[in-house]
Amino acid sequence: MESAADKVAAARAELLAAYYEARDNGDAEGMAAAALRLPSSQYFGTDAGQVPALIHEAYTVAVGPASRCRLAAALARAWAYGGEARRAVAFAREAVTIADRLGDPEVVADALDAALLANWGPDDFAERPALSARLADVAAHLIDPAQRLTAQLWCLTTAWECLDVVAVQRRLRALDIIAEESGSARAAFFAASRRAMHALVTGDLDTADRLIAITHDLGGKAAEPDREAVVHSLVAARARQIGDTATLRSEAAAFEAYGAGEGVPSVSAEAAVLWLAADEPDRARQLLHRLTGAGLGTVARDVDFLLTVTSLVEVAATLHSDAIVADGVRLLEPFAGRAVLNAGAVTFHGVVDDYLHRAEQALGGPSATRWRDNAASAYRRIGAAWWRDRLIAPAAAMRPAPPVTVHLHRDGTLGWVVGADGTTVVLPDLKGLFYLRELLRSPGVESSVLDLSAAAPGHAGVVTESDTAEVVDRQALAAYHDRLRAIDVELDEAESWTDQAGLDRLRLEREALLAEVRTATGLGGRRRRFSSAHERARIAVRKAIASTLDRIELHDAPLARLLRDTIHTGASCRYDPDPARPVTWLLDSPTTEE
Structure with missing residues (x-):
């Protein structure tokens, strides 16, 4: 045959x-x-x-x-x-x-x-509704079913982009009518494939299965060039919904081969998503790095721009490639509220807000909840149950990041070697690198800035009695104690009060005063003395670490972000490892004595 x-x-x-x-x-x-x-x-x-x-x-x-x-x-x-x-x-x-x-x-x-x-690019959306409406108006007076079919397909695509569920239903019925009236196998192919897409969106998998089979048969009869692409897209979407790992692996391989062979980035990006869904994160990571070597800013702003960027952002967010995720947020924010479709609107890939939510969640951004709520509202409106359920349980989709090995050590006279295996750079003898190394040696341990500053050349030196002064003088400390006693009396007598706001103010004032007293006194109530050398060291260490992180960011933004998130500075400093981003630190040169 x-x-x-x-x-x-x-x-x-x-x-x-x-x-x-x-x-x-x-x-x-x-x-x-x-x-x-x-x-x-x-x-x-x-x-x-x-x-x-x-x-x-x-x-x-x-x-x-x-x-x-x-x-x-x-x-x-x-x-x-x-x-x-x-x-x-x-x-x-x-x-x-x-x-x-x-x-x-x-x-x-x-x-x-x-x-x-x-x-049909992402930036031309404002023109499409008017063009498609005009086309539908003109085609309504034509006898040729092919032109009427084209007009209705455009209107359907625009309706999906706008998430207009009523218009989607109306255009689907119009496709059915054209297929029935014309007897055209090609018209029936488009009607069945778009009905299959709708069934997948609304979770009607039995109907989707029947329509996918019909689509395959009709595409053969009509000699439709895109039959295989359409069927593969529908089958892959169904496999994602039911977690069919075997089919996902088969489709991921097919998408990857086609994307590479024909040079179609969107298909390769979809392959990365399918590999991830098939529990093959390494295959997904390879494609992600291959497709984002020059950054997301190089993605062509064509019909598949949103599909390509959202697919790569989903993979990057799951695999903790923060630099790619941050780039994706910048590119996607102008398109919030839009649906993501593949070319020809054969399959639905969620809404942009969903991907912004995943990106912000991965980055710990403040807008994650807002994007999630927007996406959930859109999914409820169009009846996209699988997408909604997937959204409200995002943690299940997140994978722990693979452990990475990161260098941060001196290498003889060469300087400091900094960065992950294979991507290291050499930096000069910055004081902040000495401080960072000391903190990384002792996870979770508080380090005094005076002890820390001694780890670098030209440290602050020994603190003497003349360098110190009392944090709070005797008169102020006595006033604090007097006011605390007065507040305690007022609170004891407050059982009959109805002024809850007044009670809250007293309690807050009491906590604030206690904090001041704790700061000013040490063991046995002795007044603490504050060192001017200590303060100089605190400022110097903080500035040195901040400056060093800025320098690292020029070469390795994800590493700088990790260190900013886990290094805490102040009167004492501490490194708190992030379990979601495990790191093996190489802090001593493997070849050279310092």
């Missing part, structure tokens, strides 16, 4: 033969007829090959404005399908301009479809 891929290849070969024959005969209209059908043989997101060149050739010799308009739209479509939307914009704009001048509904509908494809 001939496969769908074979049918697509045969159809393309037939179109190319017709095109070349028309060109050899100087038949511009024949060239246009074949060229207009070439984009339908493309696989979405993959390199367009010679298709744009052939369409452009027909475009340059087009006879009449209607033909030129359709060829400009086809050229825009070919570039957009090939992942080159920026090349498509000018041709789509020209197509709409000519179509509006001609006033032919069929030509206008074709041009609007091209304009939507060319403006």
Whole structure:
């Protein structure tokens, strides 16, 4: 039996033969007829090959404005399908301009479809609802079911992006009607696949299974180029929901191979998510590092921008790659409130707020709860039960970070070696590095700043009696005791009070005074003496550590963040390890005596 891929290849070969024959005969209209059908043989997101060149050739010799308009739209479509939307914009704009001048509904509908494809990036969302509404209005008066199908698919995509559940239902029913009225296998393929997506979103897995099978069969009958991509996307989404590890591994491997082979970053990013869901964090980490080597800022702002960035942020948050997560927050915040869809709106990947929540939670940011509540509200509204349940139990999805080995030691005259294995840098003899090393040697132990400062060259020195003064003088301390006695009397007599606020104020004042007395006195009530040398050491140590962390951040931002989170400075200093980020510290040079 001939496969769908074979049918697509045969159809393309037939179109190319017709095109070349028309060109050899100087038949511009024949060239246009074949060229207009070439984009339908493309696989979405993959390199367009010679298709744009052939369409452009027909475009340059087009006879009449209607033909030129359709060829400009086809050229825009070919570039957009090939992942080159920026090349498509000018041709789509020209197509709409000519179509509006001609006033032919069929030509206008074709041009609007091209304009939507060319403006499918994350920054063009404001234009899409108006374009899709206009396309639906024009297509409603057309007989051609293919153009009506295109219009309804655009409206459905926009409805999902807006999370408009009523509009989603309406457009799904419109697709059903087009398939029923036309008897077209292609229309039925799109109706079934989008119904399958909706069933997965709402957790109706029995219906989803039935529709996925129908989608597969209809895609073969219609020789739809994207059949395999559509079915793989739906099957992978279902496997995630039920935790089918075997299927997840199979789909992750397929996504990874396709993404690498065709150079499609969004598919590779999805593969990383699937590897993570399949309990293969090392495979997910490899893809994450491969895709983010130049940072998330290099992700193309095309139709798959949100899918690519959210997928990578999910993996990074789970695997504690904080620098990537922080970059993702910056990129995603402008798109809060939006749905995340794959190209063609075949599968739903949650809402941006969900990923912002996961990112802020991983970073310990203050906005995690707000993003979680926003996402939960969106999921309740559209009935996305699996996504909502996954959101309210995020801890289950978080994995402990693998232990890492980090160097922080001197290496003879070379300087200080700082950083994780394989990514170390050499820093000069900064005092803060001496202080950090001493603290890292004794986790959880309080270290006096005077003892700590002695660990570095040029420390503060010995404290003498002349360097000290009483923290609080006798007169002030006596006043504190007098006021405490007065407050105790007032509280003893307060049983009949109804002024709860007044009672609270007295208790707070009492606690504050007790804290001052504890600070000013030592064992046996003796007044503590405060050292000016001690204060100088406290300031010097704090500044030295802060300056050193700034220096480390220039080379290794995650390490600087870890140290800021776990090193505490003050009158005494302490290192409190973070169990979620285990580290093996190498504090002594393995080869050189200091």
